[in-house]
Structure formats: C-alpha cells, structure tokens
Amino acid sequence: MLLYPTAVPDGLSLPSVDVDATFGARLVARAERYERFLYVDWALAQVALLVTLVLYARKGATFTRESAAGPLGTGMLLGMLGLAIVWLVGLPFGLVALWWQRRYEVEDMGYLEWIYSDWAVLAAEFLAICVALVIVMGLARRLGERWWLPGAAVFVAIGALFTFATPYLDFTTRPLEDKALLAAQTRYERDLGLPDVPVRVEDVSDDTEQANAYAYGIGPSRRVVFWDTMLRDPFTESEQKVVLAHELSHHSQDHLPEGIGWFALFAIPGAWILMRATRVRGGMGAPEAVPLALLVVVLLQLASAPAANAISRRMEAEADWKALQVTRDPASLEKLMVGLSETSLGDPAPPGWAGLLLGTHPSLADRVAMARAWAERNQP
Amino acid sequence: MAPDSATVERPIRLVVRDDELRRSRLTVVFRLFLAIPVLVWLGLRGIAAFLVGFVNWIAVLLQGEVPDSLHDFVAGYVRYATQVSAYVFLAADPYPWFRVQPDYPVDVEIAPPKRQGRWGGLFRIVLALPALVLATALGGGLSFGPSGGSSTSAQGSEGEWVFWGSSAGGAAAVAALLAWFYALARGRAPRGARDLVAYALGYGAQALGYALLLTGRYPSSDPALAEPYAELPRHPVQMVVTDSLERSRLTVLFRLFLAIPHIVWILLWTIAVLFAGIAAWFAALATGGVPQGLHRFLAAYVRYAVHVQAYLYVIGRRFPGFTGQPGTYGIDLEIDPPRPQSRWLTLFRFFLAIPALLLASALGGVALLVAFLVWWYALVRGSVPEGLRNLGVACIRYQEQASAYLLLLTDRYPYAAPVLQGRRHEPELSVEPAVGDAF
Numbered sequence: 179m180l181l182y183p184t185a186v187p188d189g190l191s192l193p194s195v196d197v198d199a200t201f202g203a204r205l206v207a208r209a210e211r212y213e214r215f216l217y218v219d220w221a222l223a224q225v226a227l228l229v230t231l232v233l234y235a236r237k238g239a240t241f242t243r244e245s246a247a248g249p250l251g252t253g254m255l256l257g258m259l260g261l262a263i264v265w266l267v268g269l270p271f272g273l274v275a276l277w278w279q280r281r282y283e284v285e286d287m288g289y290l291e292w293i294y295s296d297w298a299v300l301a302a303e304f305l306a307i308c309v310a311l312v313i314v315m316g317l318a319r320r321l322g323e324r325w326w327l328p329g330a331a332v333f334v335a336i337g338a339l340f341t342f343a344t345p346y347l348d349f350t351t352r353p354l355e356d357k358a359l360l361a362a363q364t365r366y367e368r369d370l371g372l373p374d375v376p377v378r379v380e381d382v383s384d385d386t387e388q389a390n391a392y393a394y395g396i397g398p399s400r401r402v403v404f405w406d407t408m409l410r411d412p413f414t415e416s417e418q419k420v421v422l423a424h425e426l427s428h429h430s431q432d433h434l435p436e437g438i439g440w441f442a443l444f445a446i447p448g449a450w451i452l453m454r455a456t457r458v459r460g461g462m463g464a465p466e467a468v469p470l471a472l473l474v475v476v477l478l479q480l481a482s483a484p485a486a487n488a489i490s491r492r493m494e495a496e497a498d499w500k501a502l503q504v505t506r507d508p509a510s511l512e513k514l515m516v517g518l519s520e521t522s523l524g525d526p527a528p529p530g531w532a533g534l535l536l537g538t539h540p541s542l543a544d545r546v547a548m549a550r551a552w553a554e555r556n557q558p
Numbered sequence: 559m560a561p562d563s564a565t566v567e568r569p570i571r572l573v574v575r576d577d578e579l580r581r582s583r584l585t586v587v588f589r590l591f592l593a594i595p596v597l598v599w600l601g602l603r604g605i606a607a608f609l610v611g612f613v614n615w616i617a618v619l620l621q622g623e624v625p626d627s628l629h630d631f632v633a634g635y636v637r638y639a640t641q642v643s644a645y646v647f648l649a650a651d652p653y654p655w656f657r658v659q660p661d662y663p664v665d666v667e668i669a670p671p672k673r674q675g676r677w678g679g680l681f682r683i684v685l686a687l688p689a690l691v692l693a694t695a696l697g698g699g700l701s702f703g704p705s706g707g708s709s710t711s712a713q714g715s716e717g718e719w720v721f722w723g724s725s726a727g728g729a730a731a732v733a734a735l736l737a738w739f740y741a742l743a744r745g746r747a748p749r750g751a752r753d754l755v756a757y758a759l760g761y762g763a764q765a766l767g768y769a770l771l772l773t774g775r776y777p778s779s780d781p782a783l784a785e786p787y788a789e790l791p792r793h794p795v796q797m798v799v800t801d802s803l804e805r806s807r808l809t810v811l812f813r814l815f816l817a818i819p820h821i822v823w824i825l826l827w828t829i830a831v832l833f834a835g836i837a838a839w840f841a842a843l844a845t846g847g848v849p850q851g852l853h854r855f856l857a858a859y860v861r862y863a864v865h866v867q868a869y870l871y872v873i874g875r876r877f878p879g880f881t882g883q884p885g886t887y888g889i890d891l892e893i894d895p896p897r898p899q900s901r902w903l904t905l906f907r908f909f910l911a912i913p914a915l916l917l918a919s920a921l922g923g924v925a926l927l928v929a930f931l932v933w934w935y936a937l938v939r940g941s942v943p944e945g946l947r948n949l950g951v952a953c954i955r956y957q958e959q960a961s962a963y964l965l966l967l968t969d970r971y972p973y974a975a976p977v978l979q980g981r982r983h984e985p986e987l988s989v990e991p992a993v994g995d996a997f
Binding site: 241243244245246247248250251252254255258259262263300301304305308 | 806808809811812815816818819822865875876877878879880886887888
C-alpha cells in the first residue's frame with residue numbers, strides 16, 4: 179500500500195455543489211453542449227480505432243511482403259504501419275474536434291497547422307514504437323515466452339528514465355518572471371519541504387485559449403510549467419498561486435515516482451497478457467504477431483483506463499488538498515475552477531461514464547466541493 | 559507487360575556524334591564569353607518560339623494537330639537551344655553560329671507532327687511542369703528565394719534581411735564546370751561528364767518540345783535513352799536493380815516516417831564509419847590496401863546507405879534490413895573485394911574526391927526531386943514510372959561510388975554517365991591515371 183496513502187483526510191465528506199449557482203447556469207449549459215459533442219466524437223473515434231485494429235490484426239501480416247528486413251525489422255515495419263493507420267483513422271475525428279473547439283473559440287489553431295504540428299509527435303511515436311518492438315521482440319526471440327517479466331521491467335526502467343530526462347529535453351519554455359509568484363513559490367516550497375523547483379512558462383496562447391499547468395521530472399529534474407494562458411485574465415494572482423501550490427504539491431507528495439510504481443503494477447500483468455494473447459501468431463518473437471499485439475495493447479489501455487484515471491484523480495485531489503493547506507485560500511481555488519470552466523469550457527459535472535473513462539482530474543464541481551470542505555474544517 | 563521505355567520510339571531523340579571528345583583549350587577558357595552572341599540570339603528566337611508555341615496550343619485545341627510550318631519553326635528552336643547549350647556546357651566543341659547546324663556533334667532529331675489529344679493539349683503547360691522542373695534540375699539547377707535585401711517593418715524600423723537560398727540539382731552545370739578544368743588540362747572533355755550533360759540536354763529538349771506541343775508524348779527520363787552514345791565501363795562499385803515497380807500506397811504515404819529508424823541507425827553508423835574511414839586511410843597508406851575487415855565494414859555501410867536512400871526516395875519498394883548485407887535488397891550495390899591502391903592517390907584522397915562530391919551533391923538534388931515526383935505518382939498509381947525510378951537509381955549510383963571512393967573501397971573514380979547497364983562488351987575504364995576519365 180506504499181502507493182495508496184493520501185494527505186486528504188479519511189472520511190472527508192464533500193458537500194454537494196449547486197453547479198448552476200456556482201458556475202452560472204448559462205456557462206454550465208454551454209459547457210455541457212460543448213463537451214457532449216466531444217464525448218460523441220471521442221466514442222466514435224474509439225470505435226473506429228478498434229475496428230481498424232481488429233482488421234489490421236487479421237490482415238496486417240500481409241505487409242510482411244513489403245519488408246526485406248529480418249524478423250525484427252519486419253516487426254518494426256508492421257508496428258509503424260499500424261501506428262500510421264491508427265493516425266490516419268483518428269485524423270478526421272481530430273479535425274472534427276478541432277472544428278468544434280474553434281467554433282467555441284477554445285482553440286485558435288488552423289487545420290493544416292494542427293496536422294503539421296502533430297508530425298513531430300508522430301515521428302517521435304514511430305521511433306518509440308520501433309524501440310519498444312526491438313526490446314520486446316528481441317527478448318521474446320531470446321527468452322521465448324519468459325520475455326514478459328524482463329520486458330515489463332525494461333519498460334518500467336525506460337518509463338522512469340523518460341520521466342527523469344524529459345525536462346532536460348525541453349527547449350521551448352522560458353523562466354517564470356512574475357515576482358509575486360516567485361516569492362510565493364519560495365514560501366510554498368518551504369512549507370512543503372521541497373528544494374528549489376524551477377518554474378517555467380510555455381507560450382501556447384497563439385494556438386489555444388485553454389489554461390493549464392503541469393509538474394514533471396523526478397528528483398533533480400523536477401519542474402513546474404505554466405501555460406501563458408494561465409498567467410493572464412481571467413485568472414487572478416491568488417488563483418495562480420493556488421495553481422502553483424497544486425503543482426508543487428505533486429512534487430512534494432512524490433506523485434511522479436508513484437506514477438511509475440503504478441505503471442509497474444499495470445505493466446507486469448499487461449506484458450503477461452500480451453505474451454498469452456500473441457501465442458496464436460507465434461508469440462512476440464514473430465513479426466506476424468505485431469498487428470495483434472497493437473490491438474491487445476489498445477484493449478489493455480482501454481480496460482485499465484478507469485483504474486488509471488481513479489489513481490490520477492486521487493493524486494490530483496491530494497494536490498488540491500495540499501495546495502489549500504499551504505495557500506489557505508479556498509475561495510481562490512473555487513474561483514479558479516470557475517475560470518477553468520470559462521476558458522476551457524469544461525463541464526463542471528460530467529456524466530459518470532465520462533469521468534470513469536476520461537476523468538484524470540476530479541470534476542470541477544468536486545474540486546469546488548473540496549475547497550468548501552477544507553474551509554469548513556479549517557476556518558473559524 | 560508495359561514496353562521497355564528504352565525500346566519505345568521517341569519523337570524527340572538526342573544524337574551525339576562526338577567520340578573523340580577533343581576540345582580547343584583556347585575556346586574552352588573563354589567559352590562563356592564566346593557564347594554571349596549566340597545566347598542573345600537564342601533568347602530572341604526563344605521569344606518567337608514561345609509565341610509560336612501559343613499558336614500551336616490554339617491549333618491543337620482546334621484541330622488536334624500543329625501545322626507543319628509552325629512545327630518546323632519550334633523544332634528549329636529546340637534544336638538550336640540544344641546545340642547552344644551543348645557548346646556552353648562543353649558537350650560539343652564547334653561554334654554553333656546563328657542557325658541550326660545539320661551535323662552538329664550534339665543535336666536532336668524531331669519527328670514530323672502527329673495528331674495530339676485535345677485534353678492533353680489543353681492542360682499541356684500544367685502537365686509539362688514536372689518535366690520542366692526536372693529538366694531545370696538536371697541542367698542549370700533550381701534555386702529558391704532571393705539572396706538578400708532590406709525591408710521596413712510595420713513598426714518602421716529598417717533592417718537587413720537575408721534569405722539563405724537553397725538550390726537543387728544543376729547536375730549538368732556542375733559537370734560542365736568540372737569538365738572545364740579537365741578540358742583545360744587535358745585538351746579533351748571527360749567522357750562521363752559529357753554523357754551526363756548530353757543526357758540532361760536530351761531530357762531538356764524532350765521537355766521543351768512537349769511544352770511547346772511538338773509532340774504529345776511525355777518526356778522519358780530513363781537513362782537507358784542515353785545508351786546509344788553513353789557507355790558504362792566496368793567499375794568496382796556497381797548498381798544491381800531487381801526491384802519491381804509496384805508500390806503499396808500506405809507505405810508510400812508514410813515513407814518518410816517509416817524510414818525514421820533507418821535514419822537514426824545510419825546516423826549512428828556514420829559516426830563509427832568516420833573513425834573506420836580514418837583507420838582505413840592510415841592502413842592504406844602503410845600497407846597499400848585496406849584490410850579485409852575494414853573493407854567489409856565500410857562496404858556494408860555504403861550498401862546500407864543505398865538501401866536506405868532508395869527506400870526513403872520511393873525508388874526501392876521494400877523496407878530494407880539494417881545490416882547492409884549484399885543481395886538483400888532490390889536496389890543493391892555490388893562492391894568488389896579490396897585491391898591494392900596507389901599510396902599517392904590515397905594520400906590525397908580527400909582532395910581528389912572533392913569534384914566527385916560536388917557532382918554527387920548536385921545529383922543528390924536531382925534524386926530528391928525525383929523522389930518528390932515519384933512519391934506523388936506512386937500515391938496515385940500504386941506504382942513508380944520506370945524512367946524516373948532508373949534516373950533515381952543512376953543518381954544514387956554516382957553518389958555511392960563517390961562515397962566508396964572517399965572511403966577507400968576503391969581507387970577508381972566515380973563515373974558520371976547516367977547509365978545503369980554496361981554494354982555487352984563492358985569496356986574497361988582506363989586505369990591510368992585513376993582520376994583519368996573522371997566524373
């Protein structure tokens with residue numbers, strides 16, 4: 179249970195929140211309309227993805243004739259082609275979502291720009307899938323069906339290395355210069371028992387109206403990044419301080435190392451299932467098994483999404499609670515949630531299934547409820 | 559089965575009647591200046607020819623055929639342009655004067671007018687664009703962007719701006735430049751470079767003739783068309799093509815992404831090759847030859863570079879392996895075993911390789927353009943045109959012969975003629991000196 183403890187008090191009961199009164203009935207109705215369309219788009223994209231992958235799992239092995247490479251190279255080709263097909267199938271759904279976001283003025287990015295900007299990420303994914311397949315297929319060809327245990331260990335190690343190294347590969351952000359926030363940072367770090375964590379700013383306002391901030395890195399590579407959209411209206415300085423405290427709390431509560439631990443717990447049985455499922459195609463050492471493996475991995479991701487999201491929500495709730503403890507400003511947290519709903523058009527109280535499958539954070543209404551619960555406990 | 563493009567009758571065909579390759583050093587020194595009067599005259603004739611070309615266009619739209627007199631006028635211009643270009647690019651020595659020479663050493667034969675499709679005529683300038691771009695890349699080269707200037711920003715501050723212009727191709731221009739030095743020294747043109755220039759002029763004549771409606775047949779870039787005059791001597795580094803022309807559209811669409819692991823791998827391999835090349839240089843200086851193990855390692859690298867480039871440029875069909883093994887890919891390189899090499903040529907290898915690397919760079923630009931054209935064609939048709947594929951292979955062949963020369967896999971200089979198959983008798987290239995029939 180090393181991964182499960184939380185700073186949120188046991189048995190904390192969250193008061194019910196009247197979302198219309200808190201967020202405004204008009205905003206709630208608009209956010210619901212906005213999100214409903216995106217839910218449908220997402221669901222259709224998932225159906226299309228699964229159908230495509232099922233077809234690819236059945237027919238994909240025919241692409242082996244397009245390879246003059248050995249088994250590992252052919253496996254890489256099949257993996258990359260699978261990724262290419264998935265990208266192509268997802269493209270219209272992504273464009274429709276972008277159209278909707280532009281219609282609601284949440285995104286400013288052009289359609290072609292959106293496709294082009296995705297290419298660097300796609301190239302990195304092509305490379306990543308090649309590395310993953312070389313590891314898995316290489317181990318499977320050497321160890322046979324016993325590959326899954328060392329394979330899972332290698333992936334956890336890569337995940338840890340990636341989490342550690344990513345901040346050092348960031349060349350797009352700039353240091354935060356807001357003196358008030360920097361002063362607050364020093365105070366929060368002292369209260370949270372953290373050393374100096376660099377806080378940086380990512381300029382995204384040319385492309386989107388959405389506001390965000392995130393924490394990443396482990397140990398000496400820890401960073402907090404604000405989108406520049408978070409550092410302007412409608413967010414006040416007090417709200418920005420709450421965001422800063424929230425992100426620093428992720429580091430003080432070791433959420434990123436915990437995430438790697440959780441990944442390990444999922445990766446080991448996942449690798450075992452992958453080994454068993456691909457037996458019918460000769461095991462992961464055979465390139466013909468790669469299309470089926472892609473389908474299995476996507477199914478595993480979908481199946482584990484509710485649990486993974488629950489773990490993520492638990493961490494986010496803990497970061498909110500710690501942020502309240504260091505800022506002692508529940509009113510700003512509440513206003514922050516209203517501001518996030520305004521800029522990102524997030525539905526304050528999404529349907530249960532959406533929270534289960536997509537909710538990496540507690541709903542905005544739940545976060546407001548937590549602010550009120552904290553206030554009830556800690557203020558006279 | 560589609561007919562071999564080399565055997566198909568071509569309405570615009572290059573003729574080369576200059577086997578001796580002798581050049582007058584005096585006219586070579588001042589070649590560009592001497593050409594000024596004929597270039598001015600060519601420009602004036604060009605204006606007239608383009609006006610007549612417009613009339614041809616109307617004629618094809620109305621009656622599906624170009625009148626004989628107009629056809630002859632434009633054909634005369636295309637022939638004259640070829641002769642003047644051959645003189646400027648050192649592919650021929652006699653002065654072209656101000657009219658078409660009937661027995662000029664480099665000339666084009668143009669068939670009489672035939673009926674042409676009206677639809678093909680209507681969109682001729684659009685259809686001709688890829689061929690004209692390729693002809694330009696093969697000839698003088700393409701360049702993009704102005705070289706510099708000044709501007710005033712919206713805020714009113716004036717500043718200097720510079721665009722780094724980039725260029726593609728210009729293979730014939732580079733070959734002519736190298737031939738200029740060679741001809742000054744030896745009093746004759748290098749055969750390979752002359753054949754490359756002639757091939758470029760032949761393609762240019764086809765493209766121009768097609769654009770000006772002399773023919774409805776699309777220009778063929780197949781290097782096989784150069785075979786009547788060009789030859790490919792036996793070389794220790796030879797291309798072997800066994801690939802099919804079919805392409806999977808999916809792998810074509812994502813070709814650049816699919817090549818990513820190979821690009822990463824070849825970059826890593828190149829680092830090792832840098833050290834291996836230096837070691838081979840020292841070994842060749844000390845022992846007069848490259849050790850078998852180093853030769854095998856470097857040969858595998860050069861072969862792998864061919865596989866990757868062919869795949870990336872859609873010239874090759876299948877995803878290549880990562881080891882550069884011989885005989886594993888449809889566009890492959892045969893490299894002879896190591897042989898003793900001259901220590902003098904080894905000592906100055908890097909400097910000797912510079913002209914070949916310049917030409918390889920120009921041909922690399924042509925290959926890139928070929929890749930772009932082939933990519934679109936394959937995406938639409940699910941196959942690649944044989945002529946363009948073979949031109950791409952010829953460009954890669956020269957590039958990798960240059961790499962092999964630089965990496966001491968052979969001391970035979972790369973051969974520039976864009977030919978893929980040697981003649982049956984496979985004439986031996988003069989070995990003395992090894993830079994001899996350069997380019």
